[in-house]
Amino acid sequence: MKLSQRGEYAVQALLVLGICYGPEVIRIKDIAKQQNIPRRFLEQILNDLKSGGFVQSRRGVAGGYRLERSPEQILLSEIIQYIEGPIESIDSSNVGGNNHNLHSDEAAKCAINFVMKDVRSAIVGVLESVTLSDLCKRLHEIQGSMENPPDYSI
Amino acid sequence: MKLSQRGEYAVQALLVLGICYGPEVIRIKDIAKQQNIPRRFLEQILNDLKSGGFVQSRRGVAGGYRLERSPEQILLSEIIQYIEGPIESIDSSNVGGNNHNLHSDEAAKCAINFVMKDVRSAIVGVLESVTLSDLCKRLHEIQGSMENPPDYSI
DNA sequence: CAATACTTGACTAACTTGGTCGAGATTCTA
DNA sequence: TAGAATCTCGACCAAGTTAGTCAAGTATTG
Numbered sequence: 001m002k003l004s005q006r007g008e009y010a011v012q013a014l015l016v017l018g019i020c021y022g023p024e025v026i027r028i029k030d031i032a033k034q035q036n037i038p039r040r041f042l043e044q045i046l047n048d049l050k051s052g053g054f055v056q057s058r059r060g061v062a063g064g065y066r067l068e069r070s071p072e073q074i075l076l077s078e079i080i081q082y083i084e085g086p087i088e089s090i091d092s093s094n095v096g097g098n099n100h101n102l103h104s105d106e107a108a109k110c111a112i113n114f115v116m117k118d119v120r121s122a123i124v125g126v127l128e129s130v131t132l133s134d135l136c137k138r139l140h141e142i143q144g145s146m147e148n149p150p151d152y153s154i
Numbered sequence: 155m156k157l158s159q160r161g162e163y164a165v166q167a168l169l170v171l172g173i174c175y176g177p178e179v180i181r182i183k184d185i186a187k188q189q190n191i192p193r194r195f196l197e198q199i200l201n202d203l204k205s206g207g208f209v210q211s212r213r214g215v216a217g218g219y220r221l222e223r224s225p226e227q228i229l230l231s232e233i234i235q236y237i238e239g240p241i242e243s244i245d246s247s248n249v250g251g252n253n254h255n256l257h258s259d260e261a262a263k264c265a266i267n268f269v270m271k272d273v274r275s276a277i278v279g280v281l282e283s284v285t286l287s288d289l290c291k292r293l294h295e296i297q298g299s300m301e302n303p304p305d306y307s308i
Numbered sequence: 309c310a311a312t313a314c315t316t317g318a319c320t321a322a323c324t325t326g327g328t329c330g331a332g333a334t335t336c337t338a
Numbered sequence: 339t340a341g342a343a344t345c346t347c348g349a350c351c352a353a354g355t356t357a358g359t360c361a362a363g364t365a366t367t368g
Contacts (some may be wrong), residue, residue: 214335
């Protein structure tokens with residue numbers, strides 16, 4: 001279970017916007033530079049995040065992006081499921097209901113699906129428990145530990 | 155979170171071998187037919203499962219495959235992690251230890267990794283709780299519900 | 309008007325996935 | 339011992355996905 005590059009970049013970008021959350025807008029260029037993301041690629045991603053209702057944009061010379069909602073209101077599960085596609089696939093065919101007339105391969109697939117459904121629930125459970133705000137706090141902690149670098153001098 | 159076709163076929167094949175677990179050996183051809191898996195592709199997969207220590211093979215005219223261990227001793231997590239690659243990626247760089255001298259993109263990736271690590275643990279947790287034997291039982295249940303098909307006659 | 313920044317969609321190179329194929333090695337049976 | 343059945347090994351291939359680039363356009367500000 002690994003995020004695609006696209007997915008990781010998306011969360012990184014939202015993290016930056018989350019940290020700087022406010023009425024002002026932040027330029028693609030700055031996010032790209034700070035997070036070391038290819039600029040043109042990030043354009044695509046932010047555009048996509050806009051369609052997904054995660055960010056707003058402003059065009060023109062003082063343009064840029066900001067979050068559409070506050071970081072507390074954005075679940076990591078939403079972001080990732082939007083960018084990477086739904087984790088909880090809605091197939092659920094032959095699960096829990098009538099399992100009649102299944103060929104033996106279908107029966108096997110069905111048995112496997114049973115546990116994969118649990119796996120997906122577990123994933124979503126973890127991701128739903130984390131907001132963008134939580135991630136921002138975590139980032140602050142990590143950066144906090146950088147503010148007091150170990151003193152190796154005598 | 156979805157199994158690759160390869161992964162699903164692998165579990166299906168092991169399920170068949172699990173159901174028929176015993177000293178005798180089962181032919182690729184039969185597994186392929188029963189589970190509707192492309193024969194040549196299944197050859198690859200079973201060969202791979204052999205390298206992974208999941209199955210034994212016998213060559214020659216009465217050849218075939220059987221499980222290397224009993225179904226109770228095979229965890230679903232082992233199978234899937236072997237076929238699909240490790241879920242619990244061992245990177246864990248910058249996790250829990252010294253987070254000094256991280257560039258801001260590294261700090262962000264680190265924060266993200268923190269929660270992805272939880273996700274992976276959750277996945278492995280579910281998969282470790284299921285043995286091949288459990289899956290076989292589940293399959294029996296599903297097939298059991300086929301033995302008494304609904305009677306639509308008057 | 310010029311500069312800046314987002315917008316849109318086409319394009320591409322590299323990689324992965326799902327699968328096929330041929331030739332060989334091994335083993336059983338007649 | 340020949341031949342048939344079966345696994346073994348590695349090359350090959352088509353289609354799809356991923357990561358990323360590019361060009362031309364639109365909107366906004368100074």
